[in-house]
Amino acid sequence: MILSKKRIGVIAEILFLLLVTALIVACFIQQHWWWGIAGLPFWIYAIARIINSTEKTDKIVLEFVEAIKYNDYSKNYNTAQATGDIKKLLIGLNSITDRFKTINKERKAESIYLQTILETVGIGIISFDDNTGAIDWMNESFKKITDIPYFRNIGALEKRNPAFLDLLLTLEPGQSQVFNFRKGLLDEKLLITATFFTTNGKTDKLVSLQNVEETLDETESIAWQKLLNVMTHEIMNSVAPISSLADTLKKQLEPAENGANPHIDPDDLRLGLETIKKRSEGLQRFAITYRNLNKITKPVLKKVLVSEIFDNLQNLMQPTLDQKNIELDVILKDPFLSIQADTSLVEQVLINLMTNAIEAVKSSSHPRIVLSALIDGEKACVKVADNGMGIPASIAEQIFIPFFSTRKNGNGIGLSLCKQIMLLHKGNIQMKSKEGEGTVFLLHF
Known part of the structure; x- marks a missing residue:
């Protein structure tokens, strides 16, 4: 108009x-x-x-x-x-x-609101130009956690803490790493995470850090308690009979005036000493196993096809499966699916899981194990599933603890070793089980 x-x-x-x-x-x-x-x-x-x-x-x-x-x-x-x-x-x-x-x-109010939140949270945050290192912004928590006042360029950390600076510059987006940060006379564990964002054609790096000292100490304490409970149980299982048997033999060897039988049966003595020897050797093997558990070599990662790992595993395990009449299904929809892994270590994990699955299905009327792999979100996932009796919920949280085992002849090392190997691959291992239906182990790479 x-x-x-x-x-x-x-x-x-x-x-x-x-x-x-x-x-x-x-x-x-x-x-x-x-x-x-x-x-x-x-x-x-x-x-x-x-x-x-x-x-x-x-x-x-x-x-x-x-x-x-x-x-x-x-x-x-x-x-x-x-x-x-x-x-x-x-x-x-x-x-x-x-x-x-x-x-x-409205934009200014929102900016003030968000900045107030970022200033009051207990997580340290710093943003800097990825090319020049110029500081765009940092909150008070960052200064408090690091005990470093405001500075204009990230390069200023070179004199204060070069290792910390190197981590801030090299940490890839989406990665997290625990860093021992020296603050005065104390070392504090900081969980550091990084991400990138681009505004007006300029790429900035946003780094957040959080003091996880107390959380890690609490988690470590709980882990030690669980480990010590299992180790105490294993040691007492050997020490108690050794102590009892040694006391019995001691009484048999005491002089007659003390009321003991002076007639010593050599066979009983030999049997008692042999039992003590076996239990002592068992304790020695226990100690050696624990020592070896902490000596896993650093993995040599390379791109490897999952199909090759499956072929090697099937060739190795098939004779045992045939002997026990166990059906093995291998499902791999993408024959070109690959992972960054140390082949020998990953095969060791899968052999352990397959061995456990074979043991789990021995009482099933139609024993079956399924080995499969797929893409789960952004990660490759390898599954080992069986239709055995499942793992009771009461012990599900303990299966990855060293020396914990539900089998009489088990040493409780297998799953703990599997977890350590997966952690070395920056991945994880999870277990899902339902009693009476079976168990699934998932490996995420």
């Missing part, structure tokens, strides 16, 4: 100019010089009207655009003296300015 009225006004002014021009030209042709000269002011007035109307609108629009360009929302046009289309234009521009003011206030 505004454009239509504006167009009509411009057309009217042009027609008026043409009319005045035609009359002046006609007067000069008819040699009515004074009438022609008298018409010139009207002709000038018509041109001035058109120029003024166009320039006024352009000036208002250009002023408005310039103000918006520099985020200046203070301009408010006076509409009291304006008329017609100009007044409507000014009212419209004022409405747009008011809307920008509202949006700007």
Whole structure:
């Protein structure tokens, strides 16, 4: 509607100019010089009207655009003296300015709100230019946790803590790492995580760090309690009979005046000493096993096809499976699925899981083991499933503890070893089980 009225006004002014021009030209042709000269002011007035109307609108629009360009929302046009289309234009521009003011206030309020949250959380946060190292922002928690005041460039950490600086620069997006941070005379464990984000063509690195000393200490304490309970149980199982048997033999060897039988049966003595020897050797093997559990070599990671690992495992385990009449199903929908892994260590994990599965299905009427692999989210997942009796929920949390075993002849090392190997691969191992239906072990790489 505004454009239509504006167009009509411009057309009217042009027609008026043409009319005045035609009359002046006609007067000069008819040699009515004074009438022609008298018409010139009207002709000038018509041109001035058109120029003024166009320039006024352009000036208002250009002023408005310039103000918006520099985020200046203070301009408010006076509409009291304006008329017609100009007044409507000014009212419209004022409405747009008011809307920008509202949006700007909301953005500032949101920014203050978020910054207040980031300043009050107990997690240290720092953002810096990934190319120049210039600090964009850091919160108070970062300064408090690191005991480092504000600095302008991440490179300033070189003199204070070069190892910390190296980790901040090299930590890949999505990765987390625990770092021992020296603070005065104390070492604190910091969990450090990094991510990248791009704004206005500039790539920034956002690093968060959290003091996890107390959490790790508590977790470590619980783990030690579980381990010591199992180790105490294993040691007492050997020490108690050794102590009892040694006491019995001691009494048999005591002089007759102490009330003991002076007639010693050599066979009983030999049997007792042999039993003590066996239990002592068992304790020695227990100690050696524990020592070896902590000597797993660092994995040599390389890209390997899951199908190759499955083929090697099947060739190794098939004779045992055939002997025990156990059905093995291998499911691999993507024959080119690969993982970054140490082949020998991963095969060791799968052999342990397959051995456990073979033991689990021995009482099943139709024993079956399924070996499969797929992509779960962004990670490769290898599964070993069986249709055995399952693992009771009461002991499910203990199966990865060293030396814990549900089998009489088990040493409780297998699953603990599997977990350590998966941790070395930056992956994890999980177990899902339902009594009477079976168990599934999942390896995420």
